[in-house]
Amino acid sequence: MSDGTMIATEKTANFKWLNVDSADGYDAWRAARLQAAENSLTLPPVEVKNLENPTRTEREELLRRCEDTNFAHYHWQDxxxxxxxxxxxxxxxxxxFGLRIAERHRSAGEAGIVALQPSQEPGKRGYIPYSTRAMNxxxxxxxxxxxxxxSAFVLHCVRQAGSGGTNQILDPEIAYIRLRDADPAYLKALMHPEAMTIPENRENDGSIRPASVGPVFYPDAETGRLQMRYTARTRSIHWRDDPATLEAAEFLRDLLEKGDPLAHEVRLSAGQGILNNNVLHNRTAFGPEDGERSNRLIFRVRFLNRIGRKPQ
Known part of the structure; x- marks a missing residue:
């Protein structure tokens, strides 16, 4: 087991959702999550008057949506x-929303925010987020x-693409339910501490990103809420070599490819954004308008803690 392996602690064993063999409280939880997801499909974006200082009413609505479905779509009026x-x-x-622990990212600019836009800069060239290509x-x-x-991130649109650039979003808790409904053994496999390995990678500057080994589903250390670590890519990824894990990975990949009725489709326009607890998402390819170079600009800032109330 490598140094990069995620190891379950005694604390995680106390979270009931981790016990796939127990129905204690699960049916009620499942029904509530599915109903909340269905209700959210018709909700308009939360209108925010002042992005720098949202009102109490705006914060409460955004928090409620993130509690119910792990994400909220907002619209900054100005x-x-x-x-x-x-x-x-x-x-x-x-x-x-209590998001203060920002990740260290090689492409982060001022305020730790990454600008997602087509780029030929040496540190960005070849990486899909900095291209017009679709993201899985x-x-x-x-x-x-x-x-x-x-554990959480914010996407904020500064300039919309001329065409395309649509995100599909699915709450990881819905993915968990789909897997458990299909076969609880799938979840056991994907919760294994060595379920998914991303091999080490040599960056353009010569530095090496170590291999990352860990589960797909795991509990948030502070809250116990379900978190997910996943990619549908088929290259530069190693799944644990056992039948249940391979079948589970295939089932999940097929589920996402076919589309889930509780997934959201959002094409962000200027001033709109997504506040979320690291939901499953993708992005369609996008292009310019009238043959010109694409001007799409999305800001992204990622955090190591989940969305919550601002400490008093």
């Missing part, structure tokens, strides 16, 4: 156009080290 000004406002917005289903930071797991 969308702004100055990227530098938006960066500062976005960090203030995130801090209103994943959770953010699935390649991160066990002590640096991503």
């Amino acid at each position: 969308s702004g156009s100055d990227p530098d000004e938006i960066r500062g406002k976005l960090r203030s917005f995130a801090s209103a 289903w994943h959770t953010d930071g699935y390649y991160n080290a066990p002590d640096h797991l991503i």
